[in-house]
Amino acid sequence: MLNLPENFQSYSEARQQGFMRMKGLKENGKMVVGTFCTYTPTELILAAGAVPVGLCGVSDEPIPFAEKILPKNLCPLIKSSYGFAVSDTCPYFYFSDMILAETTCDGKKKMYELLNELKYTHVMQLPPGRNSEMALEGWHSEMLRLKEVLEEQLGTVITDEDVRQAIRLKNRERKATLDFFEIGRLKPTPLSGYEVSTVIDTNSFLFDTEEKISLLENRTAQLRKDYEENFAGKPSRPRILITGCPSSGVREKIIRQIEELGADIVGFENCCGPRAQKDTVDENKDPYLALAEKYLRVNCSVMSPNPGRIEAMEEMIEDYQADGVIEVILQACHTFAIESDRVKKFVTTEKNLPYLCLETDYSQTDTGQIGTRISAFLEILQG
Numbered sequence: 103m104l105n106l107p108e109n110f111q112s113y114s115e116a117r118q119q120g121f122m123r124m125k126g127l128k129e130n131g132k133m134v135v136g137t138f139c140t141y142t143p144t145e146l147i148l149a150a151g152a153v154p155v156g157l158c159g160v161s162d163e164p165i166p167f168a169e170k171i172l173p174k175n176l177c178p179l180i181k182s183s184y185g186f187a188v189s190d191t192c193p194y195f196y197f198s199d200m201i202l203a204e205t206t207c208d209g210k211k212k213m214y215e216l217l218n219e220l221k222y223t224h225v226m227q228l229p230p231g232r233n234s235e236m237a238l239e240g241w242h243s244e245m246l247r248l249k250e251v252l253e254e255q256l257g258t259v260i261t262d263e264d265v266r267q268a269i270r271l272k273n274r275e276r277k278a279t280l281d282f283f284e285i286g287r288l289k290p291t292p293l294s295g296y297e298v299s300t301v302i303d304t305n306s307f308l309f310d311t312e313e314k315i316s317l318l319e320n321r322t323a324q325l326r327k328d329y330e331e332n333f334a335g336k337p338s339r340p341r342i343l344i345t346g347c348p349s350s351g352v353r354e355k356i357i358r359q360i361e362e363l364g365a366d367i368v369g370f371e372n373c374c375g376p377r378a379q380k381d382t383v384d385e386n387k388d389p390y391l392a393l394a395e396k397y398l399r400v401n402c403s404v405m406s407p408n409p410g411r412i413e414a415m416e417e418m419i420e421d422y423q424a425d426g427v428i429e430v431i432l433q434a435c436h437t438f439a440i441e442s443d444r445v446k447k448f449v450t451t452e453k454n455l456p457y458l459c460l461e462t463d464y465s466q467t468d469t470g471q472i473g474t475r476i477s478a479f480l481e482i483l484q485g
């Protein structure tokens with residue numbers, strides 16, 4: 103029998119249920135690997151017979167715990183993630199057998215050093231750019247090293263066939279996720295950005311990939327039917343593409359507000375959207391090399407240079423017929439903040455579309471001010 107945290111009785115019912123669910127999973131012999139990033143090769147976790155679970159903090163609730171140790175002027179996603187871990191309030195961290203992380207932004211990689219004091223954290227050395235041959239070589243050797251670490255930590259053996267099977271399964275999941283996202287291309291869209299954001303987050307806590315695939319396929323089919331019956335031929339509201347930092351932690355404050363104020367969020371050019379789904383893993387080459395190639399192509403601002411993000415944005419603006427772009431920058435995220443100038447120029451001068459940048463954190467203090475700025479932006483779009 104596994105123990106629960108000391109404060110378990112003081113937790114909300116929903117949180118207690120999360121703990122009990124994870125406890126049940128672990129007591130049935132499942133191993134759990136906590137992850138934080140789109141660069142994580144989850145195929146290797148599946149190949150090890152374990153389940154990957156996302157640990158990115160999306161709430162400001164545990165931030166005071168984090169701020170006892172971390173600087174206040176740090177990205178809220180990092181503080182929230184660490185705060186959940188250090189306060190024993192996240193069932194997924196609490197029951198993880200190990201943590202798998204990568205050297206992405208400075209804040210995250212230094213936070214992982216502290217996380218390692220709480221639970222074994224393996225940090226993959228992600229190259230800071232992808233253009234040199236050394237980048238791919240180094241990242242490939244990190245994949246091979248990860249195999250050894252997972253075998254050692256989880257007491258298992260990973261065969262090449264296990265990895266190939268996991269690659270095929272994840273590629274199917276990517277296809278189902280992409281098909282779901284691409285409902286946003288329909289005009290008018292029958293799918294809200296709020297739903298996209300919620301479904302993707304909820305799915306990351308489903309541990310059966312086949313179940314995830316079938317839920318996504320069913321919802322996509324329903325939405326297509328809904329479009330044919332209720333939306334086709336009707337006028338469209340202004341169509342917004344979201345870009346920038348991950349937006350799950352500002353779902354209520356920004357995503358919901360944009361849609362309540364009269365626009366449709368049709369796509370996410372960030373880690374909550376098709377960024378990692380469009381690009382599958384090559385099933386016909388050495389699996390470790392194929393994984394290294396795929397994950398090195400993720401267009402995050404931590405890569406320097408990062409031209410692929412602008413290319414992906416151009417494609418999304420066209421494919422999703424966006425009328426405007428809203429960029430979300432989490433406070434103290436330097437890489438996205440610096441890249442935003444390039445994004446703004448691209449959107450406004452090359453695509454001739456309105457652009458709005460919202461810099462924020464996870465608190466509710468600027469909700470009204472953000473609403474005012476969104477309203478003014480939508481007036482420009484409509485005018």
Ligand code: BJ8
Binds near residue numbers: 141400
């Ligand atoms: S691949 S976006 S999930 S690193 S917002 S913690 S970058 S200071 S979350 Fe990210 Fe991976 Fe990139 Fe995606 Fe740092 Fe910026 Fe905070 Fe960030």
